[in-house]
Amino acid sequence: MRVEIWSDIACPWCYVGKARFEKALEAFPHREQVEVVHRSFELDPGRAKGDIQPVITMLTKKYGMSAAQARAGEENLGAQAAAEGLAYRTEGRDHGNTFDMHRLLHLAKEQGRQDELIQILYRANFAEERSVFAEGEERLVELAVEAGLDADDVRKVLADPGAYADDVRADEREAAELGATGVPFFVLDRRFGVSGAQPAEVFERALTQAWGERSPLRLVDQGDAEACGPDGCAVPQH
Numbered sequence: 001m002r003v004e005i006w007s008d009i010a011c012p013w014c015y016v017g018k019a020r021f022e023k024a025l026e027a028f029p030h031r032e033q034v035e036v037v038h039r040s041f042e043l044d045p046g047r048a049k050g051d052i053q054p055v056i057t058m059l060t061k062k063y064g065m066s067a068a069q070a071r072a073g074e075e076n077l078g079a080q081a082a083a084e085g086l087a088y089r090t091e092g093r094d095h096g097n098t099f100d101m102h103r104l105l106h107l108a109k110e111q112g113r114q115d116e117l118i119q120i121l122y123r124a125n126f127a128e129e130r131s132v133f134a135e136g137e138e139r140l141v142e143l144a145v146e147a148g149l150d151a152d153d154v155r156k157v158l159a160d161p162g163a164y165a166d167d168v169r170a171d172e173r174e175a176a177e178l179g180a181t182g183v184p185f186f187v188l189d190r191r192f193g194v195s196g197a198q199p200a201e202v203f204e205r206a207l208t209q210a211w212g213e214r215s216p217l218r219l220v221d222q223g224d225a226e227a228c229g230p231d232g233c234a235v236p237q238h
Contacts (some may be wrong), residue, residue: 001034001211006175006185007118009098009132011228012077012088015122017184017197019084024203030211037109038118038169040102041183044095051135063232066086077233080197080226087127096133099168104144106164107157110111117147120144182229196225 005021007014025031051060051172059070074090101121108117113221120143124132132139137158144154157163178187186194186203194203202225226233 001030001189001207002037003034003189003207004037004039004187006039006171006180008041008043008228009101009118009121009125009182010043010095011183012126012233013197013226013228014184015082015086015088015126016077016084016226017083017186018119018122019086020197020200021184021203022085022188023200027200027204030207034207036115037155038105038114040105040168040176041175041180041185042098042102042168042172043183044097045099045172047097049099050095052094052131055093055095058095059232073233081126087123089127089129092129093126094131094133100137100140100158101132102168102171103157103164104140104149104154106167107153108144108147108149111165112120113148117144117149124129137177170181182227184227196227198225199214 003021003025003199005014005018006116007018010080025034028034055074056067056070059065060067065073069089077218078088078090105114105117105121108114121132124139124143130139132143137155139159141151141154145161173233175185178193179183180193180195182195184195184197186206188194188206191213192206192210
């Protein structure tokens with residue numbers, strides 16, 4: 001069975017949702033027969049490559065919230081991440097264009113290192129002091145090498161703006177065709193869709209249903225689960 005996950009490195013709920021899904025997958029009796037594929041989805045595709053801002057500044061400008069609201073949201077996201085055993089810096093992070101990261105994830109997919117790279121990029125963006133945006137391409141090379149990629153291969157991709165660009169855009173078009181308006185968005189064997197950073201129990205049910213049934217793609221327990229979309233990243237207030 002194949003599980004496709006549409007996500008963005010800049011999406012905190014994707015970071016949390018991946019951890020929740022992996023808890024469910026670990027408990028799934030057929031986990032060894034599940035292939036996980038990460039698909040591209042940019043939350044801010046129109047942002048210029050050099051347009052890098054502090055997260056708090058980005059939130060206040062893009063979504064019209066106050067700095068206090070933005071900081072409270074980050075604190076709540078930090079608590080949600082901590083509940084899943086994830087480190088999360090609630091202050092001092094920045095935000096920028098993620099297109100090059102998505103291109104590298106397609107390179108990593110070809111070499112069987114995609115999950116390793118996306119996890120390293122999440123960690124670097126949400127948990128580490130060094131920036132994945134402000135330090136330039138060599139920072140991405142460093143992280144990709146940590147994931148097992150060849151540094152020269154990574155530099156060649158970064159030097160060619162067209163490398164894997166069509167793959168990224170194809171993923172994004174397909175997400176729209178499947179009805180994804182935010183991420184994370186999980187598609188299980190093209191039978192079931194799960195939207196948002198759902199609890200592990202929801203993913204467990206979806207895996208079981210997708211394994212045992214044949215049906216058109218439909219959303220499973222979408223409810224009010226947290227996700228990131230064009231209007232921002234929903235944050236629980238309690």
